[in-house]
Amino acid sequence: METEKKRVSMAVIKRLPKYYRYLSDLESRENEKISSQSLGNMMGLTASQIRQDLNAFGAYGQQGYGYNVSELKEAIGEILGLSEEYNCVIIGAGNLGHAIANYEGFRQKGIHVIAMFDNDDKKIGRKIGGHPVMGIEVLEDFIAEKAVDICVLAIPRENAQEVVNRIVDKGIRGILNFVPYDLHVPDNVKVEDVNITDSLFTLTHLISDYNQSH
Amino acid sequence: METEKKRVSMAVIKRLPKYYRYLSDLESRENEKISSQSLGNMMGLTASQIRQDLNAFGAYGQQGYGYNVSELKEAIGEILGLSEEYNCVIIGAGNLGHAIANYEGFRQKGIHVIAMFDNDDKKIGRKIGGHPVMGIEVLEDFIAEKAVDICVLAIPRENAQEVVNRIVDKGIRGILNFVPYDLHVPDNVKVEDVNITDSLFTLTHLISDYNQSH
DNA sequence: TAGATTGTTAATCGATTAACAATC
């Protein structure tokens, strides 16, 4: 594995969860096999692109047959790191943290939410979605002690970078960032942004009179 | 305006909210002007790309000077459709709908959340984040009557397409879709997806042992 | 075997970067 370093592009990586979603669907509807052609029709991609995308990681199909749905789903799950286990904490027990704590996507698979953190005394000690809410001042120690891999950041913009600075060298590997601010982190920590406001503004642009008339 | 049809690429459009965010910041820190060079440094883009991006919409700078922060922010706001007014409803008063109803990004600007909808009798009649929760069965009539422009979709995956089918010809222009499912809509309705699960899986991939060793 | 469909190379297209003349 040391020898080859193809460097898979972000464009391809960002499509992987979508592949996984469609393949999970096909599997639950008990489809055994699928061709790049028909998967492309479903997903709105070309057959060619699908074959290119998959071949960035290996050869998962069979000539003259297509792809085995379960096998391919499993393989992409593996690539997505879903066969591994992750400890996760949610920082910020406001409305959004609350929503995420109850979010099904976080309940399945190997992603274990083990605690939530907030600076509001009224929330500390309570349980939200089955997860204990702890004081933000014990965050660093908790992360180090429990070997937390992923932090979900759902706090006000003002405190975001400061909190990140505190946790970034405690062994975390990734941040799922709901804060509309571009975090500064060292290379060994990955950040994935979920920017609701940006998405809303993209939508307003698309439907705006401005866009219609230009 | 009829004559030119440059067709601005999605790649550029998706960067606009980010420009808007940085320019708002610069404005609040009372920076009067900015060059493509220094804005690029801040945002992690090349000066060249910034000038190309902006010139897709017009010439907002001045040779030898740079860009006036407030003017450029205003211009991008205009392009994003933020100088217009939108009526908006939130469909789904679960945790996520709850979070969005209270989300600051939706409180500012010309985006007016005027109601929430749910099928749970226990929620109907209540107020969440100041917005009345109504029964999903009156959704279509409400949309038509109140001239709703934007629907935020935060309901279970199973009902998503069915609900969308019902509202799609009632005059709405856009859907902000939090459901991990690719909606089918006619061309005159725009969909912007906020896919939390996809983002989470992208993150797990990036931090996974799989990705580290390949 | 013949038909189907992949894996993969080559061609095309689009987006980013570089360069520089225009001009404030």
Added chain:
DNA sequence: TAGATTGTTAATCGATTAACAATC
């Protein structure tokens, strides 16, 4: 005017699409 920095054209790079030989 000289210096700075844009607007814009040209060059490069990367991603998508097309084509086809390999092979199940």
